[in-house]
Amino acid sequence: MRNYVTHEWFTIFTIIGLFAIVVAKYLNTLRFNDFMYVIGNSKYLKIYSKDQKFIDQFDSFLFINLSVSFSIFIYFTYSTFVSPLGFELVTFLKLLFAVSTIIIIKILLERLIGSLFEMDSVIDFYLFQKTTFKNFSGLIFLATNLFLLYTDRYTKGLIITCISVVCLINLIGFLTSFKTYQKLINPNFFYFLLYLCALEIGPYVLLYKVIREYNA
Template identity: 45%
Template sequence: MLRTVVSNDLFTILLVIGLALIALTKVLYTKRFQEFILVLGNSKYLKIYAKEQKFFNLFDVLLFLNFVFSVTIFGSLCYGYYNQSAQFSRPFLLNLAGLVTAFLIVKLLAERFIGVIFDIDFLIRTHIFQKMSYKNFLGLLIVPINALLLYSVSISQLTIIATCALILLVHIIGLLTTIKAYQNMIKQNIFYFILYLCALEIAPYFILYQIAIGS
């Protein structure tokens, strides 16, 4: 459980901002949002909007910001669970949100660069769009989990593992969706695709994990 009223207030502000971003997205893009929330079990959204994909559009930006705030809250709660002396201040949460944003954007730019270098830019752009869609969907799922951990359910190792397993499952579904949709193109570029997965899908998170357990 959180230890100070101030921490609760800060987390509540981020939670409310996230909910406001979701509501704004739903109002501005009602039809797309209704299709988007079914993305986990229906590839219709990906097939339709992958053709219209841009580097960033307002729909993705709004949900991406909610994802950042959701991950920031959940990450802080996990950090507080394993570090009982942790103090959550406004600069700490803002810095964490900034680091999450910077990490994801730099990773995205690196992926685009790799796609151009290996001449598989179309495949990588489509994969990035699908990953972004699943990340934004995760942002929606984590909101109620954060609310429960903040105000109802005490955080424990079990809840942390279960949430991390959910995050991993959604990522795996996204990867399998890409492989299924573009299996012929992947077969033609299998070496580069495996190299991409190792360098930019596995290595960055492994490094982050090593940093986290070493800090």
């Protein structure tokens, strides 16, 4: 998988992810520094959730890195555990588009649900929490991709470790949200489970099926 073309294109996309992070830090250095300590520290969530916008520049650039780095990671993971893939730019761009589209559609659907049930403030804060932890996961994907790109050793171990760390990060985010809204969730636990299946688990199952069918 690490032939010259693959190495070249993945390096270019990795640089795009790094550049997006640099721009995010340049736009708001203080916020970026607080963001780096979001795991185990609620300061970032408490301060910046109050100033969130529908389209936030800071989160937008971190989202660029998340989409690019997650797509590269999926490419490596699929090639390592399912079926070896040769790099094709068009295929990768389609994967990148699918990943970005699914994430954006999920956010829009959740905002729509919040509006329909008149829970805009709750949904906005919940989405900010979830987006923050997903963007932090993008940093983990980026760091892992650098190792996967430039070393042939411990590939499976690196991928499994990355997945475990990202799952742990998002579990922390989920528990943080659950604790915050526990009083609201408890009497509506059935609907909460439906939400998890439809909007949290379903889209990623769909993405996996799309990748499998495309490469069948």
